[in-house]
Amino acid sequence: MDLGSDLRAKGKRLTVQRRLVLEAVQRARHHVTADEVAKRVRGEAGQIDPSTVYRNLEALEELGYVTHTHLGSRVTRWHRADMHQHAHLVCRSCGAEDEVPVSVFTGLARRLRTSHGFRADLAHSAVEGICRRCAVVQS
Amino acid sequence: MDLGSDLRAKGKRLTVQRRLVLEAVQRARHHVTADEVAKRVRGEAGQIDPSTVYRNLEALEELGYVTHTHLGSRVTRWHRADMHQHAHLVCRSCGAEDEVPVSVFTGLARRLRTSHGFRADLAHSAVEGICRRCAVVQS
DNA sequence: CTCACTATTGCTATGACTTGCGATAACCGA
DNA sequence: TCGGTTATCGCAAGTCATAGCAATAGTGAG
Numbered sequence: 577m578d579l580g581s582d583l584r585a586k587g588k589r590l591t592v593q594r595r596l597v598l599e600a601v602q603r604a605r606h607h608v609t610a611d612e613v614a615k616r617v618r619g620e621a622g623q624i625d626p627s628t629v630y631r632n633l634e635a636l637e638e639l640g641y642v643t644h645t646h647l648g649s650r651v652t653r654w655h656r657a658d659m660h661q662h663a664h665l666v667c668r669s670c671g672a673e674d675e676v677p678v679s680v681f682t683g684l685a686r687r688l689r690t691s692h693g694f695r696a697d698l699a700h701s702a703v704e705g706i707c708r709r710c711a712v713v714q715s
Numbered sequence: 716m717d718l719g720s721d722l723r724a725k726g727k728r729l730t731v732q733r734r735l736v737l738e739a740v741q742r743a744r745h746h747v748t749a750d751e752v753a754k755r756v757r758g759e760a761g762q763i764d765p766s767t768v769y770r771n772l773e774a775l776e777e778l779g780y781v782t783h784t785h786l787g788s789r790v791t792r793w794h795r796a797d798m799h800q801h802a803h804l805v806c807r808s809c810g811a812e813d814e815v816p817v818s819v820f821t822g823l824a825r826r827l828r829t830s831h832g833f834r835a836d837l838a839h840s841a842v843e844g845i846c847r848r849c850a851v852v853q854s
Numbered sequence: 855c856t857c858a859c860t861a862t863t864g865c866t867a868t869g870a871c872t873t874g875c876g877a878t879a880a881c882c883g884a
Numbered sequence: 885t886c887g888g889t890t891a892t893c894g895c896a897a898g899t900c901a902t903a904g905c906a907a908t909a910g911t912g913a914g
Contacts, residue, residue, distance in 0.1 A: 730892060764893070767892080767893060771892090789902090
């Protein structure tokens with residue numbers, strides 16, 4: 577199935593802007609912000625409104641083409657959905673970001689599922705805390 | 716130690732607004748938004764600027780009097796720091812919020828600490844996912 | 855190919871913060 | 885008690901994200 581068919585199967589349409597937004601996210605190696613997506617699109621094609629970018633990222637997320645995560649700051653980061661999953665540790669003190677495999681969370685995920693029937697997406701939000709280096713400095 | 720001394724020990728000052736903001740959070744039974752704090756202060760005393768509320772919440776957080784958490788929506792919720800700790804489960808589909816004791820997270824917290832030296836604050840951000848009811852409906 | 859239908863776009867407006875700046879008022883030492 | 889220093893305040897402006905709305909453009913049917 578291609579993008580166009582996937583979209584139409586859900587009553588959505590394949591517009592120029594939508595295709596450009598997806599391509600921008602796919603070409604990016606790592607997480608990108610909506611604003612970075614807009615800049616990339618503007619570099620390739622012409623102008624694009626920020627709200628269009630946001631709405632398309634959301635639409636593409638529904639289709640399973642992209643996903644977003646919340647890192648330390650309140651900016652949302654987007655990336656292609658077919659990347660390997662990992663969670664983020666963000667230091668509250670120095671802002672350092674670290675990646676950990678999702679396997680670290682499987683125990684907790686299973687526990688929340690059996691005890692609360694809750695399917696947790698633990699990679700979605702970064703885990704805030706104090707990194708090793710800052711913990712040493714502070715004590 | 717009282718609020719005034721705590722503040723001055725850090726080179727900060729005890730202003731009318733700062734005291735009112737703290738009292739507003741302390742009187743609130745549960746989590747409150749910055750806007751709700753502003754409204755409470757305005758009810759008690761006169762006018763207060765939103766930016767003053769935000770800056771004071773931040774200052775009081777530094778001193779350990781209040782803390783904030785991020786729930787599903789984009790708004791930040793504040794509460795007194797001496798409340799019993801609990802984490803939140805937020806359903807991505809219906810928005811339902813559930814509370815779980817932090818004890819559920821101690822295993823993961825210990826693991827992140829030994830493997831990465833990272834002191835995780837797992838109650839800070841809500842865990843997103845799909846609640847039991849929505850999981851049943853979707854399948 | 856043409857046309858009607860309606861999803862999507864861009865624009866504007868709102869919400870939740872955040873930041874810069876001059877005026878004000880805590881605080882401390884004399 | 886009286887300044888002088890400077891943290892903090894209120895206001896204006898800016899950012900990121902979402903929502904409403906008229907105009908536009910994909911789409912499927914004929």
